Amino acid sequence: MHVLALLCAVLVITFEQLVQWKYGAAGLLGLLLLTAGIKANRPGVSSAGAVLLALLVTRPAL
Numbered sequence: 001m002h003v004l005a006l007l008c009a010v011l012v013i014t015f016e017q018l019v020q021w022k023y024g025a026a027g028l029l030g031l032l033l034l035t036a037g038i039k040a041n042r043p044g045v046s047s048a049g050a051v052l053l054a055l056l057v058t059r060p061a062l
Contacts, residue, residue, distance in 0.1 A: 023056045030056065 020028045030052035037046025 023053075026052065027056050 016028065016031060019031050023030075030049045033049025034046050034053065035049070037043065037049055
């Protein structure tokens with residue numbers, strides 16, 4: 001049980017670092033809004049985070 005919780009925590013932290021590295025602070029903010037909205041059962045907050053992440057992913061490369 002503890003190994004599974006540790007593995008999940010490592011996976012989440014790795015994913016957060018990857019998002020921050022690739023998309024910067026805006027990506028981290030979008031991920032934070034998305035997860036906080038889901039945990040708090042607030043569809044408006046989670047939708048804002050999902051839209052922010054979608055805009056970051058689909059922006060044209062310069």
